[in-house]
Amino acid sequence: MQDQHNKSSDRVPIGQVVxxxxxxxxxxxxxxxxxxxxxxxxxxxxxxxFLK
Structure with missing residues (x-):
């Protein structure tokens, strides 16, 4: 359970990536x-x- 929590909190926001x-x-x-x-x-x- 703790391992799943670390994976979700390690994601980098898209703004920071950009x-x-x-x-x-x-x-x-x-x-x-x-x-x-x-x-x-x-x-x-x-x-x-336009010219005439």
Whole structure:
């Protein structure tokens, strides 16, 4: 019974796992910045008036 209690208390929270992985954080920052800047750029292009 004590062994089962130790296994359940030894689990690492998912937030800690994510923040411990430096390369995962780096990749996430690249993806977020890529998506945000591209969406921002597309919105800017769509707001440019057309020439007649």
């Amino acid at each position: 923040f411990d992985e430096v390369f995962l954080l780096f990749l996430a920052s690249l993806v977020i910045s890529f998506v945000l800047y591209n969406v921002w750029g597309l919105l800017e292009l769509l707001n440019v008036p």
